[in-house]
Amino acid sequence: MELILILVLLVVGFVFGRLAEKRHYRRIRRRELAYRGLVVVPARSPPREYLHHDSELVRGNVVVSVDYFKSTLAMLRNLVGGRVSAYESLLDRGRREAVLRMQEQARQFGADAVFNMRFETSRVSGNAGSGLGSIEVLAYGTALIPKDREGAAS
Amino acid sequence: MKAPRRNPQPPEGVNSPETSGLGEFLTLAAGLAVAAVVVTAVLVVAAQRLAPLVPFEWERAVARGVEPGVVSQYPQARDALQALADELAVAADLPEGMSVRVHLTDQAVPNAFATLGGHVIVTRGLVATLSSENALAMVLAHEIAHVKHRDPVRALGRSAVISLVWAAISGATGQSGVQEVLGSAGLMTVLSFNRDMERAADRAALDALRAHYGHVAGAGEFFRHMQQRRGDAGPVDLLRTHPRSAERLAAIARRTRAAGASLEPLPPPLQALGGGGSSRPSGAVK
Numbered sequence: 001m002e003l004i005l006i007l008v009l010l011v012v013g014f015v016f017g018r019l020a021e022k023r024h025y026r027r028i029r030r031r032e033l034a035y036r037g038l039v040v041v042p043a044r045s046p047p048r049e050y051l052h053h054d055s056e057l058v059r060g061n062v063v064v065s066v067d068y069f070k071s072t073l074a075m076l077r078n079l080v081g082g083r084v085s086a087y088e089s090l091l092d093r094g095r096r097e098a099v100l101r102m103q104e105q106a107r108q109f110g111a112d113a114v115f116n117m118r119f120e121t122s123r124v125s126g127n128a129g130s131g132l133g134s135i136e137v138l139a140y141g142t143a144l145i146p147k148d149r150e151g152a153a154s
Numbered sequence: 155m156k157a158p159r160r161n162p163q164p165p166e167g168v169n170s171p172e173t174s175g176l177g178e179f180l181t182l183a184a185g186l187a188v189a190a191v192v193v194t195a196v197l198v199v200a201a202q203r204l205a206p207l208v209p210f211e212w213e214r215a216v217a218r219g220v221e222p223g224v225v226s227q228y229p230q231a232r233d234a235l236q237a238l239a240d241e242l243a244v245a246a247d248l249p250e251g252m253s254v255r256v257h258l259t260d261q262a263v264p265n266a267f268a269t270l271g272g273h274v275i276v277t278r279g280l281v282a283t284l285s286s287e288n289a290l291a292m293v294l295a296h297e298i299a300h301v302k303h304r305d306p307v308r309a310l311g312r313s314a315v316i317s318l319v320w321a322a323i324s325g326a327t328g329q330s331g332v333q334e335v336l337g338s339a340g341l342m343t344v345l346s347f348n349r350d351m352e353r354a355a356d357r358a359a360l361d362a363l364r365a366h367y368g369h370v371a372g373a374g375e376f377f378r379h380m381q382q383r384r385g386d387a388g389p390v391d392l393l394r395t396h397p398r399s400a401e402r403l404a405a406i407a408r409r410t411r412a413a414g415a416s417l418e419p420l421p422p423p424l425q426a427l428g429g430g431g432s433s434r435p436s437g438a439v440k
Contacts, residue, residue, distance in 0.1 A: 014174075014176065018174055029166075032161070032163070033163075035161070036160045036161045036163070037159075037160060037161075038161070039157055039158055039159070039160065039161055040161055041157055041158070047156055047157040048156070049156070049157060050157065069175070069179070070175070072179070073175050073178060073179045073182070076179065076182040076183060076186060077178075077182065079182075079186065080182070080185070083171075085170065085171045085173065085175060085178065086175050086178075088169065088170040088171065089170035089171070091170075092169045092170035093170075113157060115157075
């Protein structure tokens with residue numbers, strides 16, 4: 001009985017997790033292409049050509065939940081060690097989505113670029129006990145907005 | 155430093171693999187299953203080897219709960235069974251310090267089994283279906299052989315290991331698994347012996363019978379009876395894990411040389427239960 005429940009949870013986790021991940025990756029790639037012109041730079045100080053821009057803090061925040069299949073797979077992987085690919089894709093999606101949301105905010109400010117971009121990651125374990133429940137990824141940076149264009153899109 | 159004109163477009167599949175993880179999952183699960191099976195097998199073998207080293211006194215202490223549990227309604231018949239079992243225990247060379255205690259239950263299904271602490275449970279139905287003391291002695295000697303070989307404690311060790319491994323895998327608390335096993339040990343459970351144990355018990359029982367009566371005639375009666383009952387859907391525990399009745403009959407036939415040796419009648423208190431063939435209704439055994 002317990003075993004059947006676990007199997008059902010695994011199948012549900014696999015099917016829905018896989019569908020969600022594929023859809024999410026498609027959306028990420030499409031938007032990354034759209035935002036290619038909005039340059040994101042991790043450098044600490046703004047490049048010379050942006051010296052006369054205004055600046056504004058922009059953030060993108062994402063929380064993604066792990067599915068039952070992924071956490072079971074990671075648990076099995078824990079026994080023998082090695083690359084936890086189940087969580088790699090989860091974190092990859094989280095980071096890219098966070099950057100995209102930050103870029104979206106920057107575009108609303110009419111920014112040309114975002115510099116000094118940084119990531120923060122934290123675990124939102126909820127009631128998942130000692131396991132991984134959800135992850136939160138925060139991307140933040142300084143949007144550089146041309147003086148004449150400030151607030152144009154708001 | 156000059157800012158880039160566009161964001162880079164890194165190739166996919168570097169930071170995260172583009173697999174569903176299903177193959178990885180199946181590989182890991184299969185590996186874990188194989189490991190669990192190997193560990194279980196090793197532990198089961200170890201438990202079966204080590205279990206006979208448990209002193210018989212400890213085994214009896216674990217099974218102490220049994221004794222007040224069975225109150226026989228036929229004290230005289232029980233005593234007669236006990237007397238026969240004591241004689242057979244001598245014939246079977248039961249080691250010093252070990253003893254067999256026979257209990258008679260009021261069930262109509264013919265059955266007998268040995269459990270922890272040298273307790274042997276015989277049903278009224280078994281006595282009622284047998285026609286001679288020799289046939290009854292075969293069944294008793296078989297159960298005494300189980301006690302002598304320490305089969306109950308070996309079977310307990312095996313089931314304890316299996317449920318512990320299962321508890322460890324399923325993530326249940328190990329304690330409940332242990333309690334379950336040891337809790338059932340105090341009750342009169344039918345422990346499952348494997349076929350090798352049964353064959354060894356059959357051999358030892360025939361030896362004991364020969365030592366006691368000088369021949370093994372009549373030993374096959376119970377198995378012949380079981381063979382006839384094969385169509386019966388009754389839950390006869392002896393049938394399930396035991397070797398096929400035909401096989402056991404053949405083994406007995408190989409050892410029976412003195413055909414036509416005289417059979418002992420059942421002692422009177424046991425005949426009163428319907429044994430001895432006289433009062434047995436013919437329709438009951440089919």
